[in-house]
Amino acid sequence: MLSYRHQFHAGNVADVFKHSILTRLLVGLAKKDKPYCYMDTHAGLGRYDLTHAWSQKTAEWRHGIGRVWARADAPESLQPYLEIIRNANPDGHLTIYPGSPWIARHLTRPNDRQIFCELNKEDYNTLKTNMFGARHTAIHNQDGFQALRAFLPPPERRGLTFIDAAFDQSDEFGRITRSIKEAHQRFATGMVAVWYPLMASSAMQAFDRSLQAIGLPKTLQLELSVYPEDWTAHIRGSGMVIINPPYGLAEEMPSLLDWLWRAMSPEKQGCARHQWLVQE
Ligand SMILES: C[S@@+](CC[C@H](N)C(=O)[O-])C[C@H]1O[C@@H](n2cnc3c(N)ncnc32)[C@H](O)[C@@H]1O
Known part of the structure; x- marks a missing residue:
């Protein structure tokens, strides 16, 4: 039974965080001429109308x-992401929020x-309709x-596998850990990016340890x-x-995340964090 509907949450703090990073990963992949494959395992609608009753009900995007x-x-590092949003809202009123497929389509x-x-x-x-005409x-x-x-x-x-699960099932962290292991074993040189919600710190420490135990290469962890x-x-x-992150990502992320935290946390609660979960 699928209960999760992203329309309620589109454009919220978590979306801004994940899509800002996703944009940097795709910009990084485009630095080499060789074609790559982007795989989005949990794609959603591709594009969200923020005037929809569900978005209005939660108002998370505000x-x-x-x-x-x-x-x-x-x-500067946020500009490609903001440009996609501006292009989706050419009249200057924010009514459309681009999901990960829409961002990938443009990069x-x-x-x-x-x-x-x-x-x-x-x-x-809906995704098929929203992606109509997208090449390859x-x-x-x-x-x-x-x-x-x-x-x-x-x-x-070459490529990026983006796993952005709904977290509406028990043991989703266990399933994510097994999926990361599988994705890496099947495609060792590929980049894998996985989003997760922050739970109690004991659960997060257990998740970190489970990832450190599966033999991953260089893995960057970002939190907001x-x-x-x-x-x-x-x-x-x-x-x-982010497993096998692109060159330079770890250096540009601290200032980007700090800016996002200041912009989206006016009460200055929470924090932005970055660390190598697995060093080289
Ligand atoms: C967090 S949303 C995805 C948002 C999207 N990645 C984005 O950034 O715009 C998760 C989506 O996964 C879908 N979903 C849930 N379980 C799934 C599964 N096992 N495989 C594929 N999609 C699934 C849900 O219907 C929902 O649309």
């Missing part, structure tokens, strides 16, 4: 992209390839975890929270682990 998109002092080059998986049938159909794009109504087995390694032997650690009303923040 605390996320609503606080960021019109700022004139955003760092992949003519010879790059994209694979999108979305298990919810209705969301899959395959869209599957399929379980994204199983798709790792079907599509990795890609023939290009905008509420204190004992916050329980909703998620306090989120993180991303």
Whole structure:
């Protein structure tokens, strides 16, 4: 039973965090001429109408992209992400928020390839409509975890696998850890980026240890929270682990995350963190 619908959360703090990083990963991959494959295991709708009743109901986007998109002092590294948002809202009013497939569609080059998986049938159909005309794009109504087995390694032997699960099932952290291991074993030179919500610190320490135990190469961990650690009303923040990150990412992330934290945490709660979870 699929209960999670991203329309309620599109453009929130976690989306701004994950998509800012995703943009940097795709910009990094485009630095070499050789084509790459982008695989999005949990693709969502591709594009979100923020005037939709579900977005209006939670208004989560007001605390996320609503606080960021019109700022004139955003760092250079955030510009490709902001440009995609500005292009999606050409009249200057923020009504459309681009999801990960839309971002990838705008950053992949003519010879790059994209694979999108979305298990919810209705969301899959909307994704297909939103991605109409996208080049070198395959869209599957399929379980994204199983798709790792079907599509990795890609023939290009270069690429990014983005795992952005719904976290609506028990033991999602265990399933994520097994999926990271599988993705890396099948495609050892590929980049893998995985988003996760921040839970109690004991659960997060257990997750870190489980990742450190599966024999990963260089792995960068980035986190951004905008509420204190004992916050329980909703998620306090989120993180991303990036296996085989592009050259220079670790250096540019601290200032980017710090800027995002200042922009989205006016009460100065929570924090931005970065560390090598696995060193070279
Ligand atoms: C967090 S949202 C994805 C957001 C999207 N990656 C973005 O950044 O715009 C998670 C999506 O995964 C879908 N989903 C849930 N379980 C899935 C599974 N096992 N395989 C593929 N998609 C799944 C949900 O329907 C939902 O649309």
